[in-house]
Amino acid sequence: MDRLATLLSHFAFSADTFHQGSFCGLSGYPGDTQVGHVHLLRAGRLRFEGPGGQASVVEEPSLILLVRPQAHRLSAYEDDQAELVCATLNFIGGPHNPLTAALPDVLISPLSALTGLQASTDWLFAEAESDECGRALVLNRLFELMVIQLLRQLLSDGSLGAGMLAGLADKRLARALVAMHDAPAQNWSVEALATLAGMSRASFAAHFRAVVGDTPGDYLAGWRVGLAQKRIREGRPLALVADEVGYQSPSALARVFRRRTGMSPSEWREGKI
Structure with missing residues (x-):
């Protein structure tokens, strides 16, 4: 019994990488587009302000996932030495569907707690540093793989209290x-x-x-x-x-x-x- 196959066949998604490397300053995402966002902090410190004014300081390599369109902001000072890889997530069935509805508005987790994602995030960070041909395409596919592996881990851990x-x-x-x-x-x-x-x-x-x-x-x-x-x-x-x-x-x-x-x-x- 494959618990994810039908979900992902009906509500497939694609990733589009838009940032890789050092990050300093302020970036705002108004939430008025039809995409979600995933931000990977590879190193340094990052300030995150989410929907409803939720504020966090992220100080270790972490995943920040907003699977539906959500207004949010990222900021870092030069001394924070933040390194980020970021992508948008575009769901073929639209951003509001049974799969995205089953996930929290914002998911923030240290990568150390997401052991099932280690191989893909290591590869993703290595690819972000490289200048090989087809790097953007590889990064996009790795983000997609990483999100699927995250869903696997959430099922395995049973860490979501309620919902599908x-x-x-x-x-x-x-x-x-x-x-x-x-x-x-x-x-x-x-x-x-x-x-x-x-x-x-x-x-x-x-x-x-x-x-x-x-x-x-x-x-x-x-x-x-x-x-x-x-x-x-x-x-x-x-x-x-x-x-x-x-x-x-x-x-x-x-x-x-x-x-x-x-x-x-x-x-x-x-x-x-």
């Missing part, structure tokens, strides 16, 4: 979640999902709500709407989208879509494309 990734880190709930991810059009019942999890219906429903933060039915509806948004972005007809994500008609999808987003599919499309 917390559910995927739970061995019993993961079977039900992967089944919904793989076959969203299936008419899933709580009984069928509980059987996959090896739990009673009542125990499964309570445990799912406690860990994931939604009822199984609400989670499935959210997953279906997330997939529908991606397909609508791709220009697919609404009737086809409704069938692909498990609704008998476009109007049935539209009702759930409006309940989840506050907009009809056509209103959402006009605002996003």
Whole structure:
């Protein structure tokens, strides 16, 4: 059972490296673009100010990840001797999707705590220093690999308290979640999902709500709407989208879509494309 394969196939992303080397001064990111950001502090000291005024001083090699568009600022003095490698993250299904929604607004972690990323970050830092042909392309692919490895580690550690990734880190709930991810059009019942999890219906429903933060039915509806948004972005007809994500008609999808987003599919499309 691959807990990430379907997620990453539906909500693939690409990285675009925009800085490598020493950093001094102030850089602001207004959060009004459709990309996330990842900053790797290789050495020195860095000041980070995140959304809502969150402020941190980072004093050891660290990862700073803002997977959704978030206003933030980085600053360093010359004496801080900060060295950074930075990239944007562009999700094909848009920056607001079930995968990005499962991650915190800001994730800051020392690299020493992310042992599963060591090989890729070592390679990334070495590549940033080099002047080999194709360096930018290699850096982009290494950032993408690093984020996938981060997702792996988050699942392995079970360090997220609630949400989809917390559910995927739970061995019993993961079977039900992967089944919904793989076959969203299936008419899933709580009984069928509980059987996959090896739990009673009542125990499964309570445990799912406690860990994931939604009822199984609400989670499935959210997953279906997330997939529908991606397909609508791709220009697919609404009737086809409704069938692909498990609704008998476009109007049935539209009702759930409006309940989840506050907009009809056509209103959402006009605002996003």
